[in-house]
Amino acid sequence: MDELGRLSMEEFKSTKKLPITVILEDIRSMHNVGSVFRTSDAFLVEQLLLCGFTPNPPHRDIHKTALGATETVAWKAYENTAIAINTLKSEGYQVYAIEQVHNSIELQNFNIANDAKVAIIFGNEADGVKEETIAMTDGCIEIPQAGSKHSFNISVAAGIVLWEFFKKMNLKS
Numbered sequence: 001m002d003e004l005g006r007l008s009m010e011e012f013k014s015t016k017k018l019p020i021t022v023i024l025e026d027i028r029s030m031h032n033v034g035s036v037f038r039t040s041d042a043f044l045v046e047q048l049l050l051c052g053f054t055p056n057p058p059h060r061d062i063h064k065t066a067l068g069a070t071e072t073v074a075w076k077a078y079e080n081t082a083i084a085i086n087t088l089k090s091e092g093y094q095v096y097a098i099e100q101v102h103n104s105i106e107l108q109n110f111n112i113a114n115d116a117k118v119a120i121i122f123g124n125e126a127d128g129v130k131e132e133t134i135a136m137t138d139g140c141i142e143i144p145q146a147g148s149k150h151s152f153n154i155s156v157a158a159g160i161v162l163w164e165f166f167k168k169m170n171l172k173s
Helices: 010-015 030-042 060-065 081-090 153-171
Strands: 018-025 047-049 075-078 091-096 117-122 139-142
Touching: 018 030, 018 081, 018 153, 030 047, 030 060, 030 081, 047 081, 075 081, 075 139, 081 117, 117 153
Parallel strands: 018 047, 018 117, 047 075, 091 117, 091 139
Antiparallel strands: none
16 A cells, blocks of 8 residues: 555645535435545545435444545534535535536536635435525536436446546646
8 A cells, every 4th residue: 555655544634625525415325425435535525514314424334435534534414404505605615516407517617716615515316406405506517428327326426526626626726
């Protein structure tokens, strides 16, 4: 592992993070939660907010896919997503849902301002982001798709979106 040049836990915690907050709303699968923790670690996400009935660490099924990322990525649990959004907006965040809706912005066309603090919401595996949550956001971002299945697993969607944000935000720094 030393040859890979990975950060230690202490180095990771002191490394500058991208001003991205990931919100998970009512995610059922602990494996999906663990996977998003791991992806958030890989792309230096500032924090992860677990909302509604999304499971929280510690749990062995989360740890199984997180591989220690629950110890490196800052996280908080919120009873509901509205509280998390209101808190973030009061701190100057722009909040976007990752969802397929009318007038959504395709991911590759989403522009991030140099000084932006952004929160992105991923919704329930079956139902997506709640309509009342979408109503609180600054907009929706959609991952373009061409196949017959018009959705991704939450962990795959998080990987795609965070990779795109990571590329765009690192080019500006």
